[in-house]
Structures are given as structure tokens and as C-alpha cells.
Amino acid sequence: MAAQNRPLSPHLQIYKKQITSVMSILHRMTGIALMFGAVVLSYWLISATYGPESFQTAQAMLGSWFGRLVLFGLTFSLFYHLGNGVRHLGWDFGMGFELSQVRSTGIAVVVFSVVLTLLTWFAGYAMIGGA
């Protein structure tokens, strides 16, 4: 094939949204969000080395309504990226390339991440008696 006649990637502006393309970009976006989450993890660990007060400040910040919102988003990001990562590993082994399978595994990943996120937060709230 001549270099000029190579197939182009789809033009995103006029490209119809499908579960495949939406899940693909979500994988990247959750990955970037999780890198921010890694920095939050760093902050959490480092704050404890400065003693009880600074750790308490970190706990209060992460426990505020905004902190919880961010952590909830990070929990979903983690389970989504983890589930979809396993889906990617399957593709690396050449499994699940049929269009129907790509769709069903995609739905499975979304269900998995929503259920696990909710379970994690129910368990977290149960730990502190629903406060």
C-alpha cells in the first residue's frame, strides 16, 4: 500500500459514539485520574510522617464532602481501569475480538466497576457506622 493511501483514523467530531470508542477514551481518562490519585496516596503517606496533626488535616480534607467526591471518582476510576485492563490483557492473548464479544465484555466491565465501587463505599461507611 502506498504511504499516501493508508487508512485514516476516524474524525472524532463526526464519529458516532459507540461503546467501543467511549470505553477506550474512558480507559485513558481514568488512567490520568489515577495518576492524580497516586499523588493523593503520596500526600496521605507523607502527611503521616509529619505527625498526628498533619495526618488529621489530611484525613479531614479527604473526608470532607469534596474529598469524598474525589475519592469516589477515584474508586470508580480504579475499578474501571482494572477491569478494562484485564479486558486489554485478553485482547493481548488474541481473545474476545468478535464485535459481539467486544460489546459484552465492555458491558461486563462497566457493571463490574459500578458494583465494586458501590460495594467499596458501603463497606467504608459501614466501618464508620454510616457517618
Added chain:
Amino acid sequence: MDMRTHLARARGLGSSNDGVGHWWMQRLTGIALLPLTLWFVYSAIQLTGATHAEFVTWVGAHGNPVLLILLVIAIFHHGQLGLQVVIEDYIHGEGAKITLLVISKFAAILFGASSIFAILRLTFGGS
């Protein structure tokens, strides 16, 4: 003008000059993160609302410091490899691309090293 054929250019380490090293490390760190992140989420649930003393005890409890350090290494390595691909895909100016790549690598190592140091410090006391 490059007189080599397409095949000659793709042979050996390929056009990236990096072979499959990046691809392989991304998979390897990803697989490592499956059990590590699940363990961490399980632990974080237990630590909901923990005091400083409870947190420090958990960090230093047998096995936890090693798992935490492995988690931090795998997270920042995996994340840096992922960010690199995103930067290479979306940032087209050569100068901006190289700058962002260097910053993202340095930042990943800085936060990773600081986290590991914090884990060791919490484990061996002297906080």
C-alpha cells in the same frame, strides 16, 4: 531521504528504537497492580476514619510495608508509561513533547521515592 525499505526500518527494535520494552513493562506492572490495588482497597476500607496511631500501626504491620512499597513502585511506573503514551499521542510540538515527557518522568520518580521514604519512616519510627 531515508533509503531503507519499510521492512528494514521496522526490523530489530523498530521505529521506536525501544523494541517492545515499553509494551511489556506496561503489561507486567499492570498485572502486578491487580492484586496490589485490590489489597490496597481492602485495607483502605478498614482504615476509614483511622487515627494517626492506627494508620502508623497498619503501615508498619508485618508484610504491609513491602506490599505498600511494591504498590507505589508499580503505580508510578505503570502511570508514567501510560502518561508517556498519552503525551506522545496528543502533544505534537517536539519541544513541548520532550519537556512534558521529562517532567512526567521526574515527577513520577519524585513522588514514588517520597512515598517509599514515608513508608520506611512510618515503619521504623522517628516520625
